[in-house]
Amino acid sequence: xxxxxLSARSGVALPTVKxxxxxxxxxxxxxxxxxxxxYGDDHIRRLGLIRALSGAxxxxxxxxxxxxxxxxxDLSEFERIGRAIAQxxxxxxxDPVHEFPRAQKVLEFLGQVYDPRxxxxxxxxxxxxxxxxxGLTLSEERLRAYGEHIRGIAEVxxxxxxxxxxxxxxxxxxxxxxMYEPVLTALRRLAHQDLGSAKFTSPAEHTTNRMKEN
Amino acid sequence: xxxxxLSARSGVALPTVKxxxxxxxxxxxxxxxxxxxxYGDDHIRRLGLIRALSGAxxxxxxxxxxxxxxxxxDLSEFERIGRAIAQxxxxxxxDPVHEFPRAQKVLEFLGQVYDPRxxxxxxxxxxxxxxxxxGLTLSEERLRAYGEHIRGIAEVxxxxxxxxxxxxxxxxxxxxxxMYEPVLTALRRLAHQDLGSAKFTSPAEHTTNRMKEN
Numbered sequence: 330x331x332x333x334x335l336s337a338r339s340g341v342a343l344p345t346v347k348x349x350x351x352x353x354x355x356x357x358x359x360x361x362x363x364x365x366x367x368y369g370d371d372h373i374r375r376l377g378l379i380r381a382l383s384g385a386x387x388x389x390x391x392x393x394x395x396x397x398x399x400x401x402x403d404l405s406e407f408e409r410i411g412r413a414i415a416q417x418x419x420x421x422x423x424d425p426v427h428e429f430p431r432a433q434k435v436l437e438f439l440g441q442v443y444d445p446r447x448x449x450x451x452x453x454x455x456x457x458x459x460x461x462x463x464g465l466t467l468s469e470e471r472l473r474a475y476g477e478h479i480r481g482i483a484e485v486x487x488x489x490x491x492x493x494x495x496x497x498x499x500x501x502x503x504x505x506x507x508m509y510e511p512v513l514t515a516l517r518r519l520a521h522q523d524l525g526s527a528k529f530t531s532p533a534e535h536t537t538n539r540m541k542e543n
Numbered sequence: 544x545x546x547x548x549l550s551a552r553s554g555v556a557l558p559t560v561k562x563x564x565x566x567x568x569x570x571x572x573x574x575x576x577x578x579x580x581x582y583g584d585d586h587i588r589r590l591g592l593i594r595a596l597s598g599a600x601x602x603x604x605x606x607x608x609x610x611x612x613x614x615x616x617d618l619s620e621f622e623r624i625g626r627a628i629a630q631x632x633x634x635x636x637x638d639p640v641h642e643f644p645r646a647q648k649v650l651e652f653l654g655q656v657y658d659p660r661x662x663x664x665x666x667x668x669x670x671x672x673x674x675x676x677x678g679l680t681l682s683e684e685r686l687r688a689y690g691e692h693i694r695g696i697a698e699v700x701x702x703x704x705x706x707x708x709x710x711x712x713x714x715x716x717x718x719x720x721x722m723y724e725p726v727l728t729a730l731r732r733l734a735h736q737d738l739g740s741a742k743f744t745s746p747a748e749h750t751t752n753r754m755k756e757n
Binding site (some may be wrong): 377381384385407410411414419432436441442444447448449450452453455456457459460462463464465467468470471474475476477478479480481482483484485486487489502504505506508509510511512513514515516517518519520521522523524525526528 | 591595598599621624625628633646650655656658661662663664666667669670671673674676677678679681682684685688689690691692693694695696697698699700701703716718719720722723724725726727728729730731732733734735736737738739740742
């Protein structure tokens with residue numbers, strides 16, 4: 330198809346398609362003349378991926394890094410997916426120390442590998458420092474429940490991962506990590522509300538409220 | 544104690560303590576002279592709460608709204624806690640429609656109350672719209688796992704809620720909602736990495752990678 334049809338079929342405006350071509354995010358088409366080129370379904374899929382990554386709040390350089398990883402066949406698929414996910418926010422400053430003692434303790438408790446090169450280890454350390462600052466604790470009871478249930482969620486997510494091309498796998502891993510996160514966050518708050526309303530509106534509580542209102 | 548000692552014991556700088564007094568976030572002390580006043584443990588606790596809320600990224604007007612709710616005895620404790628949590632980001636524009644069909648469907652599937660006044664219902668709707676835009680789905684299998692495991696997490700969190708004063712309960716609910724969220728998000732990414740490394744480094748995969756490298 331011509332570039333105009335590519336734009337129409339992908340739903341990406343023509344100037345944007347040309348911009349992605351110039352930036353190298355979209356691979357060039359098959360040349361048909363000095364100025365024309367033919368595009369195929371690969372281009373439509375790639376445009377869909379670029380648009381989705383952009384919709385997830387990623388900048389052009391970070392999208393480029395992810396697309397480069399899709400075709401980085403010198404790395405294992407696991408390594409490519411891990412590095413692609415590391416492009417997602419929150420971004421962590423390069424710390425010369427590279428030690429995350431709080432995260433290490435938590436991961437050892439959960440029986441998981443502690444590898445300080447994983448960006449999420451730095452995220453966990455930051456989150457644990459935030460807890461301390463707010464005077465909150467991560468008791469063993471809480472951590473055991475977190476570890477068990479988060480693992481249950483992650484297992485279903487890994488099981489549902491498509492096993493076709495690396496592009497599909499990277500797409501699922503990056504977008505899935507980013508886009509299901511707010512779903513889980515909202516569900517947690519709604520579960521609190523659901524459980525809290527049952528807890529706080531026991532018959533005794535009803536009476537107390539009525540007494541307060543009078 | 545005098546205001547200078549309050550500052551020293553709470554770790555909040557004296558000009559900041561005075562600012563909180565002027566803004567009404569910190570209640571006035573017991574006057575002892577035309578210019579002096581006495582402060583107590585209530586003031587230290589209040590300063591700790593203000594500092595923690597501020598550390599969670601809340602603005603002064605939102606901190607004031609939460610503190611007002613602590614003492615709003617005309618509302619039930621459940622109502623006060625719910626409204627206090629609604630001060631947390633993400634903030635949703637007032638939508639004149641107030642209908643959240645995607646969130647409603649999800650909540651009905653999970654057997655939870657659908658109440659469009661809950662801010663988290665709008666969060667869920669937004670997250671579900673984001674999924675659609677990225678071409679991702681929320682299958683029944685995934686949603687069942689999410690619902691079950693998030694409820695498990697929320698149950699432990701509600702169980703651990705302190706039942707002393709409303710101030711303590713609001714503190715736990717608001718800070719707990721905000722500060723454990725990034726812990727859970729980081730743990731999810733680490734669980735993916737843990738499960739993924741096992742999945743991607745099966746003996747067959749090892750061979751494939753070695754073949755690619757050669």
